[in-house]
Amino acid sequence: xAVLQFREALLQAIDEEMDRDERVFIMGEEVAEYNGxxxxxxxxxxxxxxxxxxxxxxxxxxxxxxxVGAAMNGLRPIVxxxxxxxxxxxxxxxxxxxxxxxxxxxxxxxxxxxxxxxxASAGQLGATHSVAYDSMYAHFPGLSVIYPSEPDDAKGLLKxxxxxxxxxxxxxxxxxYGLKGEVSDESDxxxxxxxxxxxxxxxxVTVVASGKMYHIAxxxxxxxxxxxxxxxxxxxxxxxxFDIKTVIESIQKTxxxxxxxEAHPYGGMAAEAGFLxxxxxxxxxxxxVLRVTLPDVxxxxxxxxxxxxxxxxxxxxxxxxxxxxxx
Numbered sequence: 001x002a003v004l005q006f007r008e009a010l011l012q013a014i015d016e017e018m019d020r021d022e023r024v025f026i027m028g029e030e031v032a033e034y035n036g037x038x039x040x041x042x043x044x045x046x047x048x049x050x051x052x053x054x055x056x057x058x059x060x061x062x063x064x065x066x067x068v069g070a071a072m073n074g075l076r077p078i079v080x081x082x083x084x085x086x087x088x089x090x091x092x093x094x095x096x097x098x099x100x101x102x103x104x105x106x107x108x109x110x111x112x113x114x115x116x117x118x119x120a121s122a123g124q125l126g127a128t129h130s131v132a133y134d135s136m137y138a139h140f141p142g143l144s145v146i147y148p149s150e151p152d153d154a155k156g157l158l159k160x161x162x163x164x165x166x167x168x169x170x171x172x173x174x175x176x177y178g179l180k181g182e183v184s185d186e187s188d189x190x191x192x193x194x195x196x197x198x199x200x201x202x203x204x205v206t207v208v209a210s211g212k213m214y215h216i217a218x219x220x221x222x223x224x225x226x227x228x229x230x231x232x233x234x235x236x237x238x239x240x241x242f243d244i245k246t247v248i249e250s251i252q253k254t255x256x257x258x259x260x261x262e263a264h265p266y267g268g269m270a271a272e273a274g275f276l277x278x279x280x281x282x283x284x285x286x287x288x289v290l291r292v293t294l295p296d297v298x299x300x301x302x303x304x305x306x307x308x309x310x311x312x313x314x315x316x317x318x319x320x321x322x323x324x325x326x327x
Contacts, residue, residue: 001182009151009183010040013158014078018048021076024162027054027063028080037082038177064090068098071113076162081117084133084171098167099142114161114168120212120262121299122174124306130299132263137169138240144193145239147171149214151181153237156191173212196243202230205320206250208273209260210236213311217260220316229320239269244276255286256323260316265293287323292316
């Protein structure tokens, strides 16, 4: 195992796949000469040249469309957005073209493309730069949505995404690029898409959290342990397909569940997971499923208000105690 930053794990995955398959290339704003806005593509231009590491104009819709066309013609593009807040401009190409090509052409063509970049809030950047889009993209058929929380997951899942024969949205937290963690040094490390991981075993309550919220839930679990409450912490790693089987098996043991999601409550991942739990595990629940989400209001710029707006460990602790009837 090697200790890498989140950005370094992503870079390793891209580098290994570009070296393995000459059809893989990366394009986006500042990915080449500047080495990436977050240094995820550092050194790739020197190694692979301008034909495979391509700086684009500030035109998300345009270069996303180029990527879709390239994928339909046999290449395997990685399209980097500086943030998924900007990718709203490219949503037509992602959700109205890339995800529908195989279906509309009866399987005669596919779009093996990865759209990746930072998702959700990154501090005081205002309402238009603080949106979690994973649930929105998960709504559409033909699209896998990956949202890893640790460097090891980031590497293994990104390699799987690049090899996938259909469209993948790969989301990262801007605040986690410097996060360090152990990463497998296997020669060809792959994590299958759609498989959750139990990252902390416990008998009292199941907590489900992905991306940046996984680390919030991890803090809460450490606090609750001091009070004698053992949390089983599950990281879905992929929002779609969602590994409900692993969550249900955990609830059969704990009989309680809290879902932590850095999105608004209406129609988010927590809402869908909550429905699946009541559908498949109702008889095992000793308390209603609770969720910790953003409020139904846009991100404030004010630091005190922003801190209240974002889910934190205190809110997760309160929710866990509520499902255990300890409040």
